[in-house]
Amino acid sequence: MMVQSRNPAADQGMTELSEQSLAEIDRWIAKYPVDQRQSAVMAALRIAQEQNGGWLNRALIEAVADYLGMSPIEVEEVATFYSMYELKPVGRHKICVCTNISCLLRGSDEVVAHLEQRLGIRMGETTADGRFTLKEVECLGACVNAPMFQIGRDYHENLTPERIDAILDRLD
Amino acid sequence: MATIEINGKVVEARDGAMLIEAAAEAGFAIPHFCYHRKLTIAASCRMCLVEVEKAPKPLPACATPVSDGMKVQTRSPKALAAQKAVMEFLLINHPLDCPICDQGGECDLQELAVGYGGDVTRFAEGKRVVGDPDLGPLIATEMTRCIHCTRCVRFIAEIAGTRELGAPGRGEHMHITSWLGGQVGSELSGNVIDLCPVGALTSKPFRFRARAWELNARPAVAMHDGLGANLWFDTLRGQVLRARPRDNEAVNECWLSDRDRFACAGLHSDDRLRQPLLRDRNGWREAGWDEALPRAAQLLRNIVDNRGGEQLAALAAPSQSAEEYYLLQKLLRALGSPHIEHRLRQGCFTAQEAMPLMPGLGMAPEALQAGDAFLMVGCHLRKEQPLLNHRVRQAVLNGAAAMAINPVVWPSNYPLAAEQTVAPSRLAGALAEVAQALAGGEAGGEAAAMAERLRDAEQPLILVGAVAQMGEYLGAILAQAMQVAEACGGRVAFLPEGGNSAAAWLAGAVPHRGVAGSHAPTVGKHLRQLYAEPVAGLLLLGIEPERDSLDPAAMARLLEAAEGVVALAAYDSPLLREHADVILPLATWAESAGTQINHAGLWQSYRGAVAAPGEARPGWKVLRVLGNLLDLDGFDFNAADEVLAELRAAVDRQGAFAPTPWPAVALPDAPASVEAVAALSPYSVDAMVRRSPPLQAASDAPQPCCRVHPALAERLGRPQRVRVGDGAASAVLALEIDERVADGCIVVPTAIAETALLGALTGAISVEQAA
Numbered sequence: 001m002m003v004q005s006r007n008p009a010a011d012q013g014m015t016e017l018s019e020q021s022l023a024e025i026d027r028w029i030a031k032y033p034v035d036q037r038q039s040a041v042m043a044a045l046r047i048a049q050e051q052n053g054g055w056l057n058r059a060l061i062e063a064v065a066d067y068l069g070m071s072p073i074e075v076e077e078v079a080t081f082y083s084m085y086e087l088k089p090v091g092r093h094k095i096c097v098c099t100n101i102s103c104l105l106r107g108s109d110e111v112v113a114h115l116e117q118r119l120g121i122r123m124g125e126t127t128a129d130g131r132f133t134l135k136e137v138e139c140l141g142a143c144v145n146a147p148m149f150q151i152g153r154d155y156h157e158n159l160t161p162e163r164i165d166a167i168l169d170r171l172d
Numbered sequence: 173m174a175t176i177e178i179n180g181k182v183v184e185a186r187d188g189a190m191l192i193e194a195a196a197e198a199g200f201a202i203p204h205f206c207y208h209r210k211l212t213i214a215a216s217c218r219m220c221l222v223e224v225e226k227a228p229k230p231l232p233a234c235a236t237p238v239s240d241g242m243k244v245q246t247r248s249p250k251a252l253a254a255q256k257a258v259m260e261f262l263l264i265n266h267p268l269d270c271p272i273c274d275q276g277g278e279c280d281l282q283e284l285a286v287g288y289g290g291d292v293t294r295f296a297e298g299k300r301v302v303g304d305p306d307l308g309p310l311i312a313t314e315m316t317r318c319i320h321c322t323r324c325v326r327f328i329a330e331i332a333g334t335r336e337l338g339a340p341g342r343g344e345h346m347h348i349t350s351w352l353g354g355q356v357g358s359e360l361s362g363n364v365i366d367l368c369p370v371g372a373l374t375s376k377p378f379r380f381r382a383r384a385w386e387l388n389a390r391p392a393v394a395m396h397d398g399l400g401a402n403l404w405f406d407t408l409r410g411q412v413l414r415a416r417p418r419d420n421e422a423v424n425e426c427w428l429s430d431r432d433r434f435a436c437a438g439l440h441s442d443d444r445l446r447q448p449l450l451r452d453r454n455g456w457r458e459a460g461w462d463e464a465l466p467r468a469a470q471l472l473r474n475i476v477d478n479r480g481g482e483q484l485a486a487l488a489a490p491s492q493s494a495e496e497y498y499l500l501q502k503l504l505r506a507l508g509s510p511h512i513e514h515r516l517r518q519g520c521f522t523a524q525e526a527m528p529l530m531p532g533l534g535m536a537p538e539a540l541q542a543g544d545a546f547l548m549v550g551c552h553l554r555k556e557q558p559l560l561n562h563r564v565r566q567a568v569l570n571g572a573a574a575m576a577i578n579p580v581v582w583p584s585n586y587p588l589a590a591e592q593t594v595a596p597s598r599l600a601g602a603l604a605e606v607a608q609a610l611a612g613g614e615a616g617g618e619a620a621a622m623a624e625r626l627r628d629a630e631q632p633l634i635l636v637g638a639v640a641q642m643g644e645y646l647g648a649i650l651a652q653a654m655q656v657a658e659a660c661g662g663r664v665a666f667l668p669e670g671g672n673s674a675a676a677w678l679a680g681a682v683p684h685r686g687v688a689g690s691h692a693p694t695v696g697k698h699l700r701q702l703y704a705e706p707v708a709g710l711l712l713l714g715i716e717p718e719r720d721s722l723d724p725a726a727m728a729r730l731l732e733a734a735e736g737v738v739a740l741a742a743y744d745s746p747l748l749r750e751h752a753d754v755i756l757p758l759a760t761w762a763e764s765a766g767t768q769i770n771h772a773g774l775w776q777s778y779r780g781a782v783a784a785p786g787e788a789r790p791g792w793k794v795l796r797v798l799g800n801l802l803d804l805d806g807f808d809f810n811a812a813d814e815v816l817a818e819l820r821a822a823v824d825r826q827g828a829f830a831p832t833p834w835p836a837v838a839l840p841d842a843p844a845s846v847e848a849v850a851a852l853s854p855y856s857v858d859a860m861v862r863r864s865p866p867l868q869a870a871s872d873a874p875q876p877c878c879r880v881h882p883a884l885a886e887r888l889g890r891p892q893r894v895r896v897g898d899g900a901a902s903a904v905l906a907l908e909i910d911e912r913v914a915d916g917c918i919v920v921p922t923a924i925a926e927t928a929l930l931g932a933l934t935g936a937i938s939v940e941q942a943a
């Protein structure tokens with residue numbers, strides 16, 4: 001296995017935190033003691049990611065670091081530790097498919113196969129039209145209704161190929 | 173105290189101590205990788221697992237505090253099984269490349285694998301391979317070998333204070349790198365080479381040069397700042413291949429600055445002088461010592477006989493040994509000359525009579541760590557004195573207030589409690605305001621804040637550094653610093669840039685005082701006076717005239733005006749070739765015995781690590797023979813120790829020293845035009861450092877460009893390039909706009925070829941747009 005620094009895709013995307021993002025980050029900073037601004041780093045990264053269409057680039061990591069008085073490598077550590085931060089552009093809809101044990105027992109490999117076949121991409125890839133990204137994730141805590149995936153903030157459970165088609169057909 | 177039992181032995185341990193420390197004190201070594209006594213505990217490698225009675229599972233000794241009655245087994249079957257299991261896991265991803273790994277032979281993993289590793293791997297799967305960041309010219313990376321102990325990350329964060337390294341990724345994807353794989357800029361970065369327990373981070377300049385077991389370790393004392401860090405020179409076949417720290421808690425602990433570590437790459441440069449050189453009608457020719465020494469002696473004798481002793485002067489670099497300074501001044505004074513000078517980068521001498529016996533801290537570097545208020549004036553402590561800065565940083569982390577009055581806001585690796593950015597001519601004035609505020613007078617915001625912190629402190633310390641030293645305002649700055657110190661019950665530490673300035677002062681290598689501050693019957697000319705009224709004969713010790721003076725142009729004129737010049741020099745120099753008559757090849761401090769006297773007044777003697785190249789000889793021997801050839805009394809020394817003993821006896825005889833009171837130095841007027849700030853790169857301070865290729869490639873190496881505040885840039889018409897200086901003595905340099913520079917100032921690099929003709933970079937300087 002080769003481990004390379006997956007430095008966030010360099011120059012695309014937004015380069016600054018918007019006024020609105022900064023205001024939102026400030027709300028998080030306010031929750032912590034004044035000398036511990038950096039406690040807001042996870043929230044700040046999420047806000048930056050939302051502002052940038054679902055992924056973090058180099059400039060935004062630097063901007064978050066700068067705003068919270070951290071060094072960029074510290075922020076990169078956080079951004080690369082949690083799998084919900086994206087470091088490459090993602091599609092409008094990020095489909096996070098659980099392939100952990102319960103879902104696997106209940107047929108998540110079929111879910112994966114169907115999605116890959118329908119969208120014409122492999123796990124970890126994005127469709128050429130920028131609509132969908134497929135992502136493999138660990139247990140999302142919805143094992144009772146496995147198999148499942150998450151799109152945006154919504155969980156979709158008890159998946160079958162038909163249900164999957166119906167769900168995707170409703171998305172723009 | 174807690175009473176515990178380790179391997180059946182009853183041990184008293186300090187409360188709060190970790191098992192690994194208690195065990196080490198009791199003589200039980202516990203294998204470990206991530207633990208380091210100077211760093212916080214990560215407990216990430218798990219190599220130190222031991223069995224503790226009543227604990228269900230083995231516990232990491234580095235992260236388990238002792239408690240009364242604890243019974244610990246470090247080598248029980250259970251402990252050994254745990255240690256061996258951890259080793260097996262560590263070796264899963266570690267490459268089997270010891271034969272081509274620089275760490276081989278001095279690798280913790282290799283050593284412990286012999287004791288705890290299996291003979292055959294059970295891991296048949298593919299190993300992990302990790303890409304290498306390029307951390308710069310000092311540190312070589314081979315990250316596939318990394319075992320994720322995070323010592324390097326913790327060092328850079330906790331001691332270097334820059335947080336430039338990190339461990340992005342998780343689990344198998346975790347790897348050590350810098351942001352975007354860029355160069356590490358910390359002045360202490362080389363220490364990660366020693367800390368890395370495997371061959372992931374190794375010394376780039378030393379790469380593939382030798383095996384650890386081929387090297388001879390020779391103790392030495394670094395001579396690039398006034399700390400005198402203790403180090404080992406590892407030598408092979410007469411060459412110094414690398415430097416490593418030699419533990420000394422009172423001086424450098426277990427660290428070295430990058431300058432002290434990598435300067436030795438400049439030791440064996442091609443332009444070392446190997447043979448005495450004589451000038452005759454046809455130019456320079458090599459000669460033997462038997463010819464060169466009498467010639468040098470004769471030359472000095474002729475000056476003294478024909479022109480008088482006071483027509484002779486001696487100049488020495490500020491990083492020579494105490495013995496050399498002592499003999500140099502003894503020789504000169506015996507010849508009837510009082511003109512002995514080593515303060516080649518000092519811009520002002522008005523307060524020299526009030527100077528203490530020797531510059532420095534006047535206290536142990538360790539004591540800095542317990543300080544509670546520091547005011548740095550004209551002092552870029554972080555780059556001038558990296559390991560003192562580390563002590564100050566530790567104090568700040570413990571709650572001390574660090575403050576600065578400087579012409580540039582240099583990036584600090586700790587927060588400053590108050591800061592003023594003013595032109596060099598205003599440094600003294602800013603101090604005066606602080607003094608006023610301390611006396612209860614009116615003062616501006618920052619001055620008042622500074623006064624308050626100083627007043628509240630038990631032991632305030634005012635650090636006056638090389639930036640102040642290199643200006644024409646030094647006298648006023650020191651005088652005001654004394655006022656502040658008096659008003660707040662603190663002290664002033666003057667820290668010149670020279671590696672052995674304290675020894676030079678103490679040994680009498682100054683024109684106005686004899687050995688140990690004794691009365692000088694005639695006060696000689698200091699450097700500026702010599703520049704103004706040159707003398708007929710010069711004896712130079714260890715100087716590269718074009719780089720070692722604050723005003724190289726004046727230095728060149730001084731050499732030119734002299735009829736006879738005898739130079740003892742380690743490195744060749746065009747100016748010496750142009751003006752000297754005899755050049756005697758000099759051994760550096762790495763090649764001769766000598767003594768460094770550090771900021772704390774600690775005398776540290778060293779022996780040469782290797783022989784000097786060719787015919788080069790230690791300065792004390794050359795000066796001794798010159799003394800003999802000139803028929804002077806008291807030059808019959810057989811060893812450097814004897815010279816040192818004589819100096820010591822003289823110092824002991826002299827007893828207490830009382831300088832004259834500080835003169836009232838008027839506050840200087842700011843020049844009407846743009847004001848120069850000399851920027852001395854930490855990697856320009858002495859001839860050896862300037863010749864170290866890795867240091868010259870590092871980010872702190874001198875850059876041939878000027879920097880000004882945006883407001884001044886605007887007034888100059890925002891040029892890309894500027895002409896600084898007048899007429900023939902001007903230089904065209906790139907201009908960088910930098911809001912950290914005080915408005916009205918231009919920061920100009922000194923000690924580089926491009927600015928050698930400019931004169932002293934202090935006071936008014938003309939600046940204009942260049943085509």
Ligand code: SF4
Nearest residue numbers: 318319321322324368
């Ligand atoms: S590079 Fe060396 S010091 Fe740093 S984490 Fe890896 S093994 Fe430890």
Ligand code: FES
Nearest residue numbers: 098103139140142
């Ligand atoms: S295993 Fe899929 S949600 Fe828990």
Ligand code: FES
Nearest residue numbers: 204215217218234
């Ligand atoms: S030394 Fe204890 S866990 Fe690494």
